[in-house]
Amino acid sequence: MKYSVDKKEQYVVFTPLEEKLDSALSPKLKSELLTVHAEGYRNLVIDMSQVKYVDSSGLSALLVGNREFSREGGIFVVASPQEHVTKLIKISMLDKVFNIVETIEEAAEAIFIHEIEKGGTEDEEEEN
Template identity: 85%
Template sequence: MKYSVDKKEQYVVFTPHEEKLDSFLSPKLKSELLTVHAEGYPNLVIDMSNVKYVDSSGLSALLVGNREFSKDGIFIISSPQEHVMKLIKISMLDKVFNIVDSIEEAAEAIFMHEIDGKEEEEEEEN
């Protein structure tokens, strides 16, 4: 599986350089997402701009990433192409995933998530 990882201070941008996320590539995607999480990054943006097709196993890999990163951070799908977005909606996963149109929007969502998390911590302390 071809991909790139861009590690920022608050989050990681994971960009698959594949047109299909199918049963052939999904195990590798799951593994890579779990590895990034294990490295201590709580927030991940998966840039789906290159992905034209996702099957059920690809969606399953995204759900694994969402579950892991949502424990202590946020998992965001950025720039899904039209066909991928249709499949996400048909599967009703648009209610599960955080989906944005660009990396910039994802960075903003992470910033807001971080602020909300700090406010909740302060309220718990009081």
């Protein structure tokens, strides 16, 4: 699976460089998302701008990422999904589960707002 990872201070932008996220690539996607999470990043933006097709296993991989990044107070943002991918997400009613935005800039804004709303209190509590 081809992809790029752009690590920022508050989050990571993970961009699959594939047209399809199907059963052939989903295990690798899950693995890579879990690896980024294990590296200590709490917030992830998955840039779906290159992806034209997602099947149920691809959506499942996204759900795993969403669960892992949300578990410890982080946020998982799906950015720039193409029309067909958006339709599948809506048909699956996952638009109620995922944070979906149109651009990477909107994703960065969503993460910034999420961090402000959390107020950083979790980090302080963990230190005590």
